[in-house]
Amino acid sequence: MGKEFIEIFEKWADTYDSSLTKDIEYKEVFRGYDQILDSVANKAFGEVVEFGPGTGNLTVKLLELGLSVTGIEPSPAMRKLADEKLKGKAVVKDGDFLSFTVEKKPDVFVSTYAFHHLTDKEKAEAITLYSNLLSSSGKIVFADTMFRSEEEYEKAKAAASQSGFHNLAADLAREYYSTIPKLKGMLEENGFTATFTRLNEFVWIMEGIKLQ
Template sequence: MGREFLDLFEQWADSYDDTVIGRDQEYKEVFSGYEEILELTAFQSSGHVVEFGVGTGNLTKKLLARGLIVTGIEPSSSMREIALQKLNNQVVVLDGDFLEFPEIKNIDTFVSTYAFHHLTDDEKAFAVEKYSKLLSKGGKIVFADTMYESEEDYYHAIEKAKSEGFHNLANDLETEYYTTIPVLKDILENNGFSVSFKKCNEFVWLMEGIKR
């Protein structure tokens, strides 16, 4: 899932849960409505779920609470350790990422929150093509992530972060691979999905693709 960012995941492991509950002012809006975003992602999921970027296990808990079967994928060993402790080892969390992961059979839904932007647009397209081959008709991709309605909106977000003195956020926006809704829509539709988008906060949208 953008293995070049693995060091960042390792560094962020211990502070991630504090960040998502709003204790870091710089990222407060990014994680605004965090619990509701996780709930919505879990609600849209069904059957056997493969979760990319398990992180510290927050979405996983929501999925399990809905009675879903979950296989987790997480490249950070520190994140995996925290997640397994939090989840009392109720799920298997495998070492892998959006592009490379162990063989998993009978998948109904691919889910992820706050992670797909670690792939370039070409890598996103490759990943979705792979998921399409693994899903049957009616299977889903349910990803909540930062994305923008246009490139202009994206560049405006960078300038706004700089003007507010949020230099770490601005650097994230400039160095990670945030994309636009039209690009994602084309990727999903070109791989046999019907796709819809729901705005969750100033940064995050929920993307739901259903295999046709």
Template sequence: MGNEFIELFEEWAKTYDDTVTGHDEEYKDVFLFYDKLLQEVADRANGNVLEFGPGTGNLTAKLINRGLSVTGVEPSSSMREIAIKKLQGKADIIDGDFMHFKLDHQVETIVSSYAFHHLTDKEKAEAIEHYGKLLTTGGKIVFADTMYETVEAYNKAIADAQEKGYSNLAEDLQREYYTTIPVLSEMMQKNGFSVTFNRCNDFVWIMDGVKG
């Protein structure tokens, strides 16, 4: 479940916070309004929260600031180390991924930011089915991630990155498993979720699903 990207996560750990705060021109538009969109995810969460891919702990910190109890599941040891230090023990950051994790309590909200695209569509569907069983009625999935309205929009994003000379971004867009809103919407509805999508920038949308 995305573990083929572990080496990449380890490499990103060194520069991730600089990149998300706009210090890398190539990824500036990807992380446009980063702080605001993380806050929006945090504001939509309630109760006990399970966070997948907390990375360096930026969303986790906002959840904690709202007084929420958070368990973060992070496969990268370098990312976990940074997050644990940043959060000063205020959240439980454990080893695992979107499908392989140990949790001894129920949660009301499952959140993630900039991470769900590391799963294939087949893996995404399996994960959502699993979360549907984990959450109680009224429980929520709130994911902020790069996704596209159509396949054509996805292909245009790759072409635009190539035209701008953003070779790393273009490579990322082709290497990772970006999907479309209709595909995600069908997955969510199939598992009993009512779902909405709100655009945050040219790349990222927030998917908010409530279990019926």
């Protein structure tokens, strides 16, 4: 993920889990958080690579399903918290969406609340990379904030400002949120089917299944 955001992750690490339920500005972004994690985990199988595991909440669910998980996390503070939570049941390595190492061929790449840290150009590069690395019929399953159109994106930024949600408005303006048509095109150009399922006002699951 974008290295320029690591400082934010470092500052947010200790309060991340508590902010999921207590920060009114992000209430809708994280509405149904546990169900969002379940939705991603239940689509995974085999050897799983998780980008941006943060404090390890999705990783725990993947492990509970008996899956083999390798986490890729650029933030030292987040890796430390994830290691403490996972207690050696999964490895969390230094790396990001475009720079990482794995020992086994992945069946599924998963991520939650992180893909927007890449520019659209980087997202396209990442999807091409995953297409080359995945096993036959492998998957990309990412849950993230995304929008149906540029117009919807602009309305979301305006609504956050009008509601006095200045941190949310700043996040929406600073980070690299994509539209579904752009992401769908990236997947299909790299030999994936593409489906998008809305889970709350902001978050969709993007599922790309590699065509044989």
